[in-house]
Amino acid sequence: MPYAKIIGSGGYLPPRVVSNDELAADLATRQIETSDAWITERTGIRQRHIADPGVTSSQLAVKAAQQALEDAGISAEELDLIIVATSTPDFIFPSTACLVQAQLGNKGAAAFDVQAVCSGFVYALTTADSFIRAGRARHALVIGAEVFSSILDWNDRGTCVLFGDGAGAVVLSASEEPGILEAELNADGSLANILHVAGSVVDGQVTGDPFLRMDGQAVFKQAVTALAASAQSVCDKAGVSLEDIDWMVPHQANVRIINFLGRKLKLSDDKVIVTVDQHANTSAASVPLALDAARRDGRIRQGDLVLMQGVGGGFTWGSVLARM
Ligand SMILES: CC(C)(COP(=O)(O)OP(=O)(O)OC[C@H]1O[C@@H](n2cnc3c(N)ncnc32)[C@H](O)[C@@H]1OP(=O)(O)O)[C@@H](O)C(=O)NCCC(=O)NCCS
The missing domain is CATH 3.40.47.10 (Thiolase/Chalcone synthase)
Incomplete structure (x- = not known):
C-alpha cells in the first residue's frame, strides 16, 4: 500500500x-x-x-x-x-x-x-x-x-x-517512502452551539444569524483538552512518542491555546510553529499556511516528523502525523 x-x-x-x-x-x-x-x-x-x-x-x-x-x-x-x-x-x-x-x-x-x-x-x-x-x-x-x-x-x-x-x-x-503515518479525526456535534454560524438561505432569504458566534471560554477549554488527547492518541497508533516529534503545526487560533497545548504535551517552544501573530485565525487555511511558512524558511525539512492539528466548529478536531 x-x-x-x-x-x-x-x-x-x-x-x-x-x-x-x-x-x-x-x-x-x-x-x-x-x-x-x-x-x-x-x-x-x-x-x-x-x-x-x-x-x-x-x-x-x-x-x-x-x-x-x-x-x-x-x-x-x-x-x-x-x-x-x-x-x-x-x-x-x-x-x-x-x-x-x-x-x-x-x-x-x-x-x-x-x-x-x-x-x-x-x-x-x-x-x-x-x-x-x-x-x-x-x-x-x-x-x-x-x-x-x-x-x-x-x-x-x-x-x-x-x-x-x-x-x-x-x-x-x-x-513508497513513508509520508502520512497516522491520522485521527473526531467530532462532538452536541457542542455545535459553542462556535457556529447559525444562518441559512431559505426561499432566497438569509434566515437565522449569518454571523459567527462563539463562547470563547468553552472553545478554549475544549480545544486544549481535545488536542492534547488527540496528539497522544495519534502518536500511540503510529508507535512513536511525543518526544520524537520534530515539529508541531497546530491550528493557529490563539497563542495561549498553542502554548498551553505545548506545555501539556511537554513540547519545547522551539518545536512549535506559530504564525497566528501574523495571520490571526484563518480557519481551514491556518495549518497549511503555517506548514508552508515553516517549509519555506527551512525549519521543516525532508525527513522531519510533523504533527498537524486542527480544531474548531462542529465541534471538530483532529491530528495528522506525517514524515516529510
Ligand atoms: C476569545 C478570548 C480571547 C476571550 O478571552 P477571555 O480571557 O476568555 O475573555 P472573556 O471572554 O472572559 O472576556 C473578558 C472581558 O474582555 C472583554 N472583551 C472581549 N473581547 C474584547 C476585545 N476585543 N477587546 C477588549 N475587551 C474585550 C469582554 O467583554 C469581557 O469584559 P467584561 O469582563 O467587562 O465582561 C478567549 O476566550 C479565546 O481565545 N477563546 C478561544 C477562541 C478561539 O480560539 N476560537 C476559535 C477556535 S477555532
Missing part, C-alpha cells in the same frame, strides 16, 4: 494587512472599545490579512494551489483529486473545489469541498491520504481557503478581532 507524501506546499494571503491598532481605531468609530494591548495579551494576534470586497475563497485557493504545484513540480493536469476545506465557499454550489479545478485548468479529477471549519484542513488531508492509500488517487491537491471576514460581525469585539483571510495548499503524491 503506498504512502501519501507531501511533495509541495503553497500559501497566499490577501495584500491588505490590518494591524490591531487600525482595527481598534475602526471599531472606535462605532463606540466599540478594544486595543492592541488587549488583543495581543489575550490572543497573541498582532495583525490579520483581509480580502477586498468581492474576493472569494476560490481566488485565494488558486494562488496557494499554483504555488504548491510549482513547489511539487507537477502540473494541474496530473492531479486526480482536489479537495478544498472551507466554511466560506464562493457559492452554495458548485463546490469551491470545482471552481478551483476550472481555474487551474484540470479536467476530470474528483473535486469536492470538506466542511469542518477550523479542522477542515486536517479532515481534507486525512481524506486525501485515504484515497491515495486505497489506490484511488495518485496526485492530490488539498487546500484550506477562507474569506472569514465575510461572516464576522464587525460590531462584536469578542470575535471580529480573532480572524483573518487566506489560503494554504499542499500536494500529496503516492510514494
